[in-house]
Amino acid sequence: MFQPSEKAQAIIADINAFVRDEIKPLEKRENLQWGGSYPRELLQRVWRMSCEKGFYNIMLPEALGGAGLSVADVCAVKEATVLSGAMLAPHILGELSGPPRIGHLFKVATDHQIQTILQPICRAEKAICFALTEAEAGSDATAISTSAVRDGDHYVLNGSKRYISGASYADYAVLMAVTDPNAGAAGISAFFVDLKADGASVRDDYGVMSGKGAHGDITLENxxxxxxxxxGEEGKGFKLAMGRITVNRLLHCPTMLGMAGLALQLSIRHAQTRSQFGKPIAAFQAVNHMIADMATELAAARALMYATAAQYDAGDNIAVQSPMSKLFCSETAFRIIDRAVQVHGGAGLIQGNAVEFLFRASRMMRILTGTSEIQRNAIAKGLLMPG
Known part of the structure; x- marks a missing residue:
């Protein structure tokens, strides 16, 4: 069984204390609900609080102010943060707005970009989102049509991006646009786009399955x-976007398993305290078996994730193992949380209940960052056409 390093264990303990002493009391004072829409002002307070505690940049290398953790330790910290049971857990690590979105860009960013965009993001002064998906370009990411035409000292961008996580409260987008329509993937470039610029707008008046306020559509008009x-260079945007896809697929797994683990914890507690027919429902074999299956499947998924992370940290190629992890963890997490709803009965169907929210959020994970079908394609390609 994987054990985090002493450094990671200390970070996890500190995050748990931060959640207990500051985040959960804040959630209670603000009357937050699972799956609710949280105002940007509140989120920015959390980003700054986390930054002051040293958590916001933890996933970065030490040279950039991070903890310099191995990928396996990053998985442990991410999983534990979700397991803390905080509604605001993703914002503690800046997952939707901050350093995890831009850490890899320091290698290609100019000094000007680092000083004016990346460093303010790391200080929790600005927020950023990643904008690739379009109405006709989801799994086929090279089919984007947003255009960027050079005009003197500027590019003129036109088009729209859809379902962009974090767009609702972002100041900037790392946005992919076509600079050469005849070059396919090699004609896609990446830009830092100021979402407050003339002609840029964000529509966020809709909700996804996990709730409102965290996703938006970006429209660019001249x-x-x-x-x-x-x-970086013109025409290198798609390569830049896909360059970390293998490790990013893996790094989505601890979020899913943290959600599943939280659902299991809540189900155990509910089974021990909810009485029917004069005894706790934990006394009924049907409930016992559901909880046993939940725990067993969670252990299997965690074993795959941490084995894959250990391979990556050892320098091995995980081109097959990473999509395997994303596929198995996303589908396993959904099954676990589905059983959690069953264990909770009617209470598990009510919006505002944690397992009801986790059910909706976990269903999204089988689509976001590559559908299960795309993961199967990647696995099969790696097995049938290695190299």
Whole structure:
């Protein structure tokens, strides 16, 4: 069984204390509900609180102010943060707005971009989102049509992005646009786009399954983006976006398993305290078996995730194991949380109940960052056409 390093264990203990002493009391004072829409002002308070505690940048390398953790330790910290049971857990690590979104860009960003965009994000002064998906470009990411045409010292951007997580409260987007329509993937470039610029707008008046307020559509109408906001070289945007897809697939797994683990904890507690027919429902074999299956499947998924993370940390190729992990963890987490709803009965169907929210959020995970079918394609390709 994987054991986090002493450094990671200390971080986990500190995060649990932070959640207990500051985040959960804040959630109670603000009357937050699972799956609710949280105002940006509140989120920014959490980002700054986390930044002051040293948690916001933890996933970055030490040279960039992070903890310099192995990928396995990052998985442990992410899983534990979700397991803490905080509604605001993703914001403690800046997952939807901060350093995890831009850590890999320090290698290609200019000094100007680092000083004016990346460092303010790491200080929790600005928020950022990643904008690739479009109405006709989901799994086929190279089919994007948003265009960027050079005009002197600017690029003029036109198009729209859809279902962008974190867009609702982002100041900037790392946005992919076509600079050469005849070059396919090699004609896609990446830009830092100021979402407050003339012609840029964000529509966030809709909700996804996990709730409102965290996703939005970005529309660009003749938005002038300075040439100095081009990330890396022209035509290298798609490669930049896909360059970390293997490890990113793996790094989604601890979030899913943290959700599943939280659902299991809540189900055990509910089974021990909820009485029917004069005794706790934990006394009924049907409930026992559901909880036993939940725990067993969670252990199997965690074993796969941490084995894959250990391979990556050892320098091995995980081109097959990473999509395996994303596929298995996302589908297993959903099954576990589905059983949690069953254990909770009617209470598990009520919006505002944690397991009801986890059910909806976990269902999204089988689609986000590559559907289960895309993961199967990647696994099969790696097995049938290695190299």
């Amino acid at each position: 938005v002038r983006v300075p040439v100095e906001n081009l990330i």
